[in-house]
Amino acid sequence: MASKRFLYVNRKAPHGTIYALESLEVVLIGAAFEQDVSLAFIDDGVYQLMRNQDTAAIGSKNFSPTFRALGDYDVSKIYVEHESLEMRGLSKDDLMPLTYEDEDDDWAEKDSIHVVSSAELAEIIEQQDVILDF
Amino acid sequence: MKFGIVVNEGPYTHQASDSAYHFAEAALRAGHEIVRVFFYHDGVNNGTRLSVPPQDDRNISERWSALATDKGVELILCVAAAQRRGILDADEAKRAGKDADNMSRGFQISGLGQLIDAGIQADRLIVFGD
Numbered sequence: 001m002a003s004k005r006f007l008y009v010n011r012k013a014p015h016g017t018i019y020a021l022e023s024l025e026v027v028l029i030g031a032a033f034e035q036d037v038s039l040a041f042i043d044d045g046v047y048q049l050m051r052n053q054d055t056a057a058i059g060s061k062n063f064s065p066t067f068r069a070l071g072d073y074d075v076s077k078i079y080v081e082h083e084s085l086e087m088r089g090l091s092k093d094d095l096m097p098l099t100y101e102d103e104d105d106d107w108a109e110k111d112s113i114h115v116v117s118s119a120e121l122a123e124i125i126e127q128q129d130v131i132l133d134f
Numbered sequence: 135m136k137f138g139i140v141v142n143e144g145p146y147t148h149q150a151s152d153s154a155y156h157f158a159e160a161a162l163r164a165g166h167e168i169v170r171v172f173f174y175h176d177g178v179n180n181g182t183r184l185s186v187p188p189q190d191d192r193n194i195s196e197r198w199s200a201l202a203t204d205k206g207v208e209l210i211l212c213v214a215a216a217q218r219r220g221i222l223d224a225d226e227a228k229r230a231g232k233d234a235d236n237m238s239r240g241f242q243i244s245g246l247g248q249l250i251d252a253g254i255q256a257d258r259l260i261v262f263g264d
Contacts, residue, residue, distance in 0.1 A: 004254055019264075022175055022215060029246040033254065130253035132140070132261060 005036045007125060009133035010045035014064065015055060020048050021063050023134035028066070031073035038077040038128070039070075040121060046084045049095040049113070064096065071100030071112055078112045081121050137161050138256030139171045140249065142263030144179035145194035146187070151180050154262035155197055162205055170208045170252045171198075173241075175263070178216040181209070183238035195238050202240025209241045210248045 008027055014020045030037060041049060048064070055062040070078070078098055085091060098112040116124070125131065139158055143150035158168055173180055185195045201207045211221060216237075217230070223243050227235035237243065253259045 006250075006253060018175065025214060026174075026246050026249060030250040033247070033250045035250070035254070130259050132249075132253070132259070133263075134142075 003035045004129035005038070005127060006030060006130045006132070007038045007040060007128040009040045009042065009131060010048055011043045011133060013044040014048040014053065015058060015060050019134040024063060024066055026132065027070070027075060028073060031075055037075050038079060038124065039075065040079045040081070040124065042081040042084045042121070046080055046088065046090060049080065051094060051096045067096065067098060070098060076100035076112045079114050079116050079121055079124060081118055082115050083118045085115065136167045136169050136255065136257045138169045138252030138259040140259065140261040140263070141171060141173045141177040141180060142175045142261065144176035145185065148264065150262040150264065151177065151194055155194070155201070157260060158201060158207065168207045169256045170210055170248065172249045172252055173209070173211045174215050174249065176219065178211045178219055178221045181211045181216070181221050181238050181241040182236050184236050199238045199240040210244045211237070211241055212249070213243050213245055216243055
């Protein structure tokens with residue numbers, strides 16, 4: 001069966017609710033199914049990718065390092081909505097670097113994160129077969 | 135059409151489970167197929183058989199069970215989400231050394247792969263959540 005285009009839309013802050021953590025669990029399991037996978041981060045979801053997260057004070061598990069493994073799972077299309085960053089006074093520099101090794105380009109290390117406008121993200125959403133939003 | 139259904143919220147607090155149920159029922163009535171209903175996040179709480187709602191209210195868990203036993207709809211609880219929230223079938227309870235299990239009839243416990251598979255198999259995957 002031809003693979004489908006899966007998009008995971010992450011809309012919520014990394015802590016406060018469990019959605020972000022359990023979304024990441026779906027992405028990791030789903031990676032084994034060899035579908036075409038993209039991730040989008042919008043609204044408070046952009047906070048999931050912040051650098052230097054420290055959850056010691058709230059006693060929750062800091063799962064943010066797991067995002068760095070996504071490249072090894074062939075998940076290399078990560079879209080962050082520009083407007084969501086801007087509205088929160090953030091820029092790409094505030095996000096942790098996420099990379100993958102491009103097998104079609106002699107395994108060159110490349111950036112997985114693409115900051116896109118709301119309109120561009122709408123087009124990306126339009127192209128998907130399956131959208132799971134968290 | 136083949137529909138997959140995802141339920142991401144628990145019963146009573148949130149309408150997602152009610153809406154998902156009504157959607158499933160309407161889809162079947164219209165001659166569509168439900169590939170699977172997958173319960174994730176707090177949605178796994180729909181699968182407890184220990185819920186005792188007031189008699190003049192709907193019994194959400196029972197209603198799902200009936201959809202499985204009467205209409206043959208596959209109801210899957212995510213194992214990781216269910217274990218976190220204390221929804222256990224007899225096997226899981228035994229494995230975890232617990233003295234009781236609480237899963238409703240008609241439900242099954244399985245992995246997140248069943249969610250991805252529903253997305254692959256279904257013509258449309260409909261997510262009910264917050």
